[in-house]
Amino acid sequence: MEYRLKRTQQLQDFLKFSQEHKEKSTMKDMGEKAGALLKKPASELSASQKRGRGITDMFIKAYDPNSCVVWHSLFMPTEIFQAMDIVPFTAEMAAAGIAGAGISRVLVERGESYTQCMDSCSFATCSAGAMLEHLFPEPDFIVTTSQLCDTAMKLARFSAQITGRKEFFIDVPFGGMVMNPDQYRDAVDYVAKQLKSMVKFIEQETGRKLDEDRLYEVMQRSNEAREWFLKAMELRKNNYPLVRGVQMLDYSVVLLNIWGTDAAVDIFKSLYEEMQAACAKGGISKGIHRIVWIHLRPYYDNTIINYIEKERGAYLVHEMSNFIFWDAFDPADPYRSLARKMLSNPAYSPVEVQFGIYEKYNKLFNVDGMIGFTHKGCRHLYSSIHMCAEHLKDDTPWLVIDGDCIDPRAYSFPLVKTRIDAFFDMLDMKKERME
Ligand code: SF4
Numbered sequence: 396m397e398y399r400l401k402r403t404q405q406l407q408d409f410l411k412f413s414q415e416h417k418e419k420s421t422m423k424d425m426g427e428k429a430g431a432l433l434k435k436p437a438s439e440l441s442a443s444q445k446r447g448r449g450i451t452d453m454f455i456k457a458y459d460p461n462s463c464v465v466w467h468s469l470f471m472p473t474e475i476f477q478a479m480d481i482v483p484f485t486a487e488m489a490a491a492g493i494a495g496a497g498i499s500r501v502l503v504e505r506g507e508s509y510t511q512c513m514d515s516c517s518f519a520t521c522s523a524g525a526m527l528e529h530l531f532p533e534p535d536f537i538v539t540t541s542q543l544c545d546t547a548m549k550l551a552r553f554s555a556q557i558t559g560r561k562e563f564f565i566d567v568p569f570g571g572m573v574m575n576p577d578q579y580r581d582a583v584d585y586v587a588k589q590l591k592s593m594v595k596f597i598e599q600e601t602g603r604k605l606d607e608d609r610l611y612e613v614m615q616r617s618n619e620a621r622e623w624f625l626k627a628m629e630l631r632k633n634n635y636p637l638v639r640g641v642q643m644l645d646y647s648v649v650l651l652n653i654w655g656t657d658a659a660v661d662i663f664k665s666l667y668e669e670m671q672a673a674c675a676k677g678g679i680s681k682g683i684h685r686i687v688w689i690h691l692r693p694y695y696d697n698t699i700i701n702y703i704e705k706e707r708g709a710y711l712v713h714e715m716s717n718f719i720f721w722d723a724f725d726p727a728d729p730y731r732s733l734a735r736k737m738l739s740n741p742a743y744s745p746v747e748v749q750f751g752i753y754e755k756y757n758k759l760f761n762v763d764g765m766i767g768f769t770h771k772g773c774r775h776l777y778s779s780i781h782m783c784a785e786h787l788k789d790d791t792p793w794l795v796i797d798g799d800c801i802d803p804r805a806y807s808f809p810l811v812k813t814r815i816d817a818f819f820d821m822l823d824m825k826k827e828r829m830e
Pocket residue numbers: 469487516517518519543544545546770772773774775776
């Protein structure tokens with residue numbers, strides 16, 4: 396396991412690279428920020444800070460030569476890894492952190508110079524750039540799934556080549572949400588069987604044994620965290636803003652890799668308690684327009700969300716990336732439970748499934764408008780957000796902003812501001828007419 400010894404140098408190289416290449420950033424210096432969060436006692440942290448600390452802890456652990464580390468694709472559930480004390484490292488999530496640290500442009504360009512592809516998802520291209528610079532911690536093995544990103548398989552193959560580690564691939568059939576009951580049952584069995592094979596693969600690669608009792612507990616904890624988060628989201632339905640939208644977008648729980656940990660339970664319980672306290676005070680501000688945000692945000696720049704919240708009286712009542720689309724797990728049947736979660740991602744289904752979900756949002760959250768931030772290289776969400784906006788335009792006002800979550804070259808706030816203003820002027824007029 397000599398490869399693990401490289402991690403200490405890789406962390407130092409990452410921090411040095413961040414200092415040398417930092418451009419405009421939404422974060423403080425990476426090292427400074429991580430250090431400040433880790434120093435504070437847990438009791439003094441807000442839910443958002445606890446989330447940041449949970450992610451930072453996991454990130455730092457991934458660079459520890461004593462850790463067993465898996466690189467996994469974005470939508471791979473992490474409960475089995477948590478139960479085996481394996482540190483999950485998501486290259487695409489690391490790309491979001493890289494953008495926040497203001498070093499994504501140079502790494503996207505590095506990735507593009509290798510892939511010769513300018514229109515791929517920049518979460519993946521940026522990660523490829525970071526891998527080429529050897530900034531990510533050497534993995535012990537790699538796991539990827541076909542849901543949902545088209546780039547995931549290629550990135551995993553590239554990761555395996557560059558690191559020399561073995562890769563395990565899980566095939567998830569497309570369209571679980573529209574399958575008939577027989578097809579769905581077969582699909583659940585098919586994915587569950589592959590998850591069991593994955594455990595055998597991990598046991599062979601690492602010499603660790605999965606303790607089924609431990610997995611049971613992790614699945615229970617994952618359910619508990621899910622319950623707290625759902626309770627918090629329930630509070631947002633009929634209240635003034637209880638938390639800043641930019642913070643909620645950073646939760647993006649469908650992508651989170653700390654499900655199944657005590658930290659996740661604590662974070663979501665704290666979030667619920669903070670929201671309850673904000674509720675008792677009548678909210679953190681008196682917003683005017685209730686907005687649902689579709690997809691993620693630009694991670695290198697917070698201007699859009701700050702502008703709509705501070706200047707245009709808008710507030711986010713829900714985010715697609717915080718939509719808990721999966722049912723509670725049956726801890727006694729972990730493989731099928733996880734398979735159901737992997738099959739039920741609405742973005743890995745025909746676009747009509749998304750039409751149905753957004754139609755329901757309107758009533759559920761009493762929405763004034765929907766804002767979709769598209770990511771130019773995303774094969775699943777770029778077109779589907781445009782199609783949803785067109786399909787539902789008579790139902791709710793939609794604004795679609797074309798941009799890129801990671802690559803700052805593909806976005807300019809002054810250019811999108813005119814359209815944002817036109818959208819909110821229209822919502823203002825609509826509101827005035829109704830009063
Ligand atoms: S933007 Fe689309 S392709 Fe890229 S990581 Fe997200 S879901 Fe996957």
